[in-house]
Amino acid sequence: MTRVTESISTQLPTTDARRCAAVVAKSVARGAGQVGLFLGRQSAAAAKKGVECAKAIPSKSAARSERVEKPRGRKRLAVFVIAGVAVIGGAVFYKSRRREHPPVASAPPRVDEKTA
Structure with missing residues (x-):
């Protein structure tokens, strides 16, 4: 028995329930492992x-050497301008x-006006 089934078996009173719990724990563990293996194989494929x-697919360098070079004078001129x-x-x-x-004022500005 594994640790999971042993810990569950001490909590369950009847032997049938213990056996069911052990089967469930084993199938969950196996299922998780099988799912992991399946996903690993699928990702490898x-x-x-x-x-x-x-x-x-041909590489970009081969495609570059095959195509005809276009003059880029207008584009360079536009960028320069x-x-x-x-x-x-x-x-x-x-x-x-x-x-x-600006020059420094002789006195700070005032809100009230002087009347003449």
Whole structure:
């Protein structure tokens, strides 16, 4: 008897109930093990199929060497123009900002006005 069935057998009063509990505990343990084995075998088979499919597909480097190279001049020019506009915009923004502080006031501002 296993530990599970021994611990259950001490709690159950009749021998028929003990025997049923032992059978249930063994079948649950066997069932969990069988499910684990089944899933392991299925995942191994799926992995093998995936490897075979990956080997059957031509690699990207072979596809690159076979296709004709397209000129990328327009795309590079567009990226260069966009980057240039961004740099010029940043420079204009930086130059437009004030670099000096306003002069210090002789007295703090007041809410009430002096009447003449």
